[in-house]
Amino acid sequence: MYFQTRTIALAAFLCAAPAVMHAQFDFKVDGLPFQVHSFASQGFMYTSDNNYMTMNTSNGSFAFTDFGANVSTQITDKFRVGAQLYDRNVGKLGGWHPDLDWAVADYKFKDWFGIRAGKVKTTLGLFNDTQDLEFLHTWALLPQSMYPLDQRGSTISHIGGDIYGAIPLKKLGELNYTVYGGDRPNDMNGGYVYALETSAKQGTDANGISIVVPSSSRTINSYNGPAYGADLRWNTPLTGLLLGSSYLDQDPTTKGFFVATRIPFLIQTEKDLTNAFYAEYMLRGFRFDAEYRREIMDTRTTSSNGVLAAPTDKDMRSAYVAASYRLTKLLEIGSYYSRFYYNWAYLHSDPLNHVFDQAITARLDLRKYLDLKIEGHFMNGIMPSATVSRGFYIAPNPAGLKPDTRLLVIRLGYHL
Amino acid sequence: MRRIQYSPITLLILALCALHAWAGDLRVIANPSVGASSVSADELKGVFLATKTSLSDGSRVEPVLLKGGATHEEFLKAYVGKSDAAFETYYRSLVFTGKASMPKELATDADMVAYVAKTKGAIGYVSAGAAVAGVKTLEVK
Numbered sequence: 225m226y227f228q229t230r231t232i233a234l235a236a237f238l239c240a241a242p243a244v245m246h247a248q249f250d251f252k253v254d255g256l257p258f259q260v261h262s263f264a265s266q267g268f269m270y271t272s273d274n275n276y277m278t279m280n281t282s283n284g285s286f287a288f289t290d291f292g293a294n295v296s297t298q299i300t301d302k303f304r305v306g307a308q309l310y311d312r313n314v315g316k317l318g319g320w321h322p323d324l325d326w327a328v329a330d331y332k333f334k335d336w337f338g339i340r341a342g343k344v345k346t347t348l349g350l351f352n353d354t355q356d357l358e359f360l361h362t363w364a365l366l367p368q369s370m371y372p373l374d375q376r377g378s379t380i381s382h383i384g385g386d387i388y389g390a391i392p393l394k395k396l397g398e399l400n401y402t403v404y405g406g407d408r409p410n411d412m413n414g415g416y417v418y419a420l421e422t423s424a425k426q427g428t429d430a431n432g433i434s435i436v437v438p439s440s441s442r443t444i445n446s447y448n449g450p451a452y453g454a455d456l457r458w459n460t461p462l463t464g465l466l467l468g469s470s471y472l473d474q475d476p477t478t479k480g481f482f483v484a485t486r487i488p489f490l491i492q493t494e495k496d497l498t499n500a501f502y503a504e505y506m507l508r509g510f511r512f513d514a515e516y517r518r519e520i521m522d523t524r525t526t527s528s529n530g531v532l533a534a535p536t537d538k539d540m541r542s543a544y545v546a547a548s549y550r551l552t553k554l555l556e557i558g559s560y561y562s563r564f565y566y567n568w569a570y571l572h573s574d575p576l577n578h579v580f581d582q583a584i585t586a587r588l589d590l591r592k593y594l595d596l597k598i599e600g601h602f603m604n605g606i607m608p609s610a611t612v613s614r615g616f617y618i619a620p621n622p623a624g625l626k627p628d629t630r631l632l633v634i635r636l637g638y639h640l
Numbered sequence: 641m642r643r644i645q646y647s648p649i650t651l652l653i654l655a656l657c658a659l660h661a662w663a664g665d666l667r668v669i670a671n672p673s674v675g676a677s678s679v680s681a682d683e684l685k686g687v688f689l690a691t692k693t694s695l696s697d698g699s700r701v702e703p704v705l706l707k708g709g710a711t712h713e714e715f716l717k718a719y720v721g722k723s724d725a726a727f728e729t730y731y732r733s734l735v736f737t738g739k740a741s742m743p744k745e746l747a748t749d750a751d752m753v754a755y756v757a758k759t760k761g762a763i764g765y766v767s768a769g770a771a772v773a774g775v776k777t778l779e780v781k
Contacts, residue, residue: 259741296741301693301700301761306738326738335692345737353737360729360736390691392682398691463721506726550725592728639732 249640256297264291265358265637272630274606275620277373278315278418281631288635289313290356292325304330310356314373315620319413325356326381334389341385343409347402347455348379348470349500349515355380357639362511362548362558362587364597364635369542369564369579370517372614374418377411379472379498382451398459405452408474415617417444419610420478420491422619431571436608438618441528442480442489449476449493464506472498487530491611494522494535509550511558516543523611539568540612548585556587564614566607575627578605579614594638601631666711666718669756669775670763674699678779679763684719687763689730690740703743704755704764711749711767719780 249260267288271281279285289312296306310325312318326345332338345353354360355371365373384406391399411417424439457468478491502515519540524532542565548558562581570577585599606616606625616625668679676697679687686692688703695701706712708724716727734740744762746752749770756762757774766772 259735261735261742263736292736294736294738296735296738298741304741306741308736308738328738330738332693335686335694340738345739354733357733357736360733390686392686394682398686400691506722508723553725639736 256299258295258297260293260295261640262291262293263357263359263637263639265289265635267364267633267635270632272628273626274616274629276629276631277615278317278415278617278620280315280620285315287313287315290318292356294325302332304332306330312356316418317374317413317415321413336389336391338388339385340388343381343383344386344404344406345381346379346404346451346453346472347386348453348472348498349517350468350502350504350513352379358597358635358637359595359639362556362597363546363560363583363585364599364633365583365601367515367542367544367546367560367562367583368581368614369544369562370515372415374415374613374615377409377414377447378416378476380411382406382408384452395461397461400457400459402455404454406450408448408451408476410446410448412444412447415613415615416478416611417447418619419608419613419617420444420480422617423608423610425610429574429576431574431577433566433570433574433576434609435576436610436618438622441483443483444478444480444489446480447476447478449474451475453498466504468502470498470500470502472500474498482528485528487528488526490524490526490532492524492532494524496521496523509556511546511548513546513560514544517541521612537569538566538612541565541568548587554589556589557585558587559584564605564607566609566612575605576607579607579616580604593640595636597633597635597637599633599635601629601633603629603631665768666715666765667768667770667772668719668763668765668778668780669753669772670701670778671756671758671760672774672776673760674701674763674776674778676778677776678781680781681719684780685721688716688720688743690734690743700761701763702759702761704752704759704762705743705745706749706752706765707745707747711765715765 251258268286269281270284275281279287292308292310294308298304307327308325309322311322313320326343328340328342328344330340347353351366351371355366386402386404388402420442423436425434426437427435429435451474453472455470459466474496475493480489482489498519500517505512521538522535524535526532544560544562546560548556550556560583564579566577582602588596607614608616608618676695683695687701713724716722735742746755749766752764752766753772753775756764
């Protein structure tokens, strides 16, 4: 009831705010100009089978809300500071816990060399740093193989710094680079911790893939660790064509305890490497995106007797192709096909080892600051891993998960 | 129904008019503090995509935008290579990830000229017929 009231209040705010605030909000302090921007979205999800993203989607759910606001100022020609708050409620995830999304001090020495430090959005692939900003994208849900709502905290930001710059290549276009390092912040309200606290591995199926069952035997206290990486993107001489590659190496540690015995619980990362390759092409109203990502993850987990087990290896692969076309100023349509494999070494056709998703979308730009998306998803596979789930969890589906899911998403968003 | 027929000369005149409308209906202006008298198309693109903050002569520059209209769309098409919607999306992605601030946006040519005239390093664009007192016009190479 409490959440319903908040959801209705936010929905009312979403409807009312654009009417009264249809420009960014600027003000000055001591002659220094500040800019304030904000965004919010309210979604609805309905599924044919399986409850998705920890929501009660098989009955239709409005528990899909987020908003954020930032303030920034240019202190000198080269020095800029800013910060953004972000809050969300997606089923059992987020839980309305406001998060300092980013807070950066940015000094640009030269166009080819700048430093930004603080809590920084991580550059990984085409959309990692903008995945919360639905108004930038055609889709109500970005391809969940690569930008899962529930695993957002695994890659969204780092507390540390970036070195970045743009290097003109004359007739060959321009190279943009980012090199970063820092500590991956704790994400206690995401799908990773939710899965660990509500389910546990119980053996493997005939193909060697983990079978996960409902269990609340563990409590997690922290989930963070160092992360560093790089991104290189080439704005090619062909107008509208961008090619790029990203690399991420992280070493997160999960700490908690077994509820019954108070024995410490640990997931220790031996290796977690991600390589991504991507392309984007825009021509007039047409847009095409494609990405491929491979993540190799080796972890060791303590069993209930407190002994650290042998490493388990995962070779996760994800890819998608997406195309959209703006028919009019009001209407954009698009479709994507996305695939995620939990472990490339296992049987690809096992629904516990993959999630495939075909999506079709219509985006209506009702105003410059207000959009409405209506999107259908046709998914196969459930892959209820306890640590890298893609929307399907055991706890909200006590009667078991079925291999196919049809999903309707309606999402209304605004930004200023 | 009678089909309209155009002579080759009429077509040539129409083509020349169209070319003029595409390339000649705007001018790039800058604050007099900007040392350069010309700017390359690549530099202009970099400045308006926030990847360049200075011109080749070392002048620091700050891009200024018109809020909309034909001159704005023509400028984006000719020199930035993006539609108004794509340009807006590009800047929003920077602003909401902490990587840039939104450039100043002005409603009219007169507002643009007044702002560029008083703001050190400002660089903008106006329609070809606008009065440009107090600013310098940059040739785009």
